[in-house]
Amino acid sequence: MVKVDDRRKLKWCLIHYVLGELSCKWASKHLEITPRRFQQLYAEYKATGKIPDVGLGIGRPRREIPDEWKKIIKLEYEKACSNAVYLEKTINARHRIHISHNAIHQVLLELEYADHEESKQKRRKPWIRYERHHSLSLVHMDWHHCDNGKYLISFLDDASRKILAAEEFDNETTENSLTVLKQAYDECRLWYSILSVVTDHGSQFYANKRDVEGCAEHGLKCFLNCKASGIFFAG
Helix, strand or coil, X not given: CCCCCCHHHHHHHHHHHHCCCCCHHHHHHHHCCCHHHHHHHHHHHHHHCCCCCCCCCCCCCCCCXXXXXXXXXXXXXXXXXXXXXXXXXXXXXXXXXXXXXXXXXXXXXXXXXXXXXXXXCCCCCCCCCCCCCCCCCCEEEEEEECCCCCEEEEEEECCCCCEEEEEEECCCCXXXXXXXXXXXXXXXXXXXXXXXXXXXXXXXXXXXXXXXXXXXXXXXXXXXXXXXXXXXEXX
8 A cells, every 4th residue: 555755745635625625536646545545544634633644654663683693694694605595594494593584685785795686676566456436347256264164255346345245154165156146246236237256266266177178167157157147257
């Protein structure tokens, strides 16, 4: 999630949003955050009456690396002159201490035994977030293992983030998935049909075993591709 770096901009947007002079969409775009994140900040501002503390420096505090670990890292590096990944395994085997390679690399930087790699200082792949503009154009479907031992399946509308249907079962099966999917479809078809459904490649949603030609039959996909349902499967 994108953070707000300028607290003054956030204050200005929240005040004008309260006065009804700005829309949530415009304010979130101006702050370079998602509309959902702006709503969270507004809810905190409304509850406390204070501008939320956001921006750089807010978050999990950095863990300090003990001096004893630094001595071990320096000793092992001077023996082998290896990278952080190799030193992580060596230190774990010889000293029975697990130090992450990121922490080892940080120490090597402090000792000037390593250099920053510019190619690794930025995100390798662009962040992709599913966010449709129209309700029921895309629905997420997935299973979740609950604390009570049961399995929960839920259908989440991508645009509104509304739970369209959900139910608990003893087992994760295709039949149970179809049962709740039909509930969601019947509930929504009064206003509009679900256009597409996105799932993972779990066996409840997708036929992982296929024939030599790469074809397979699956109850859920057959239902979704049925002309009467009008739903497109995006598994």
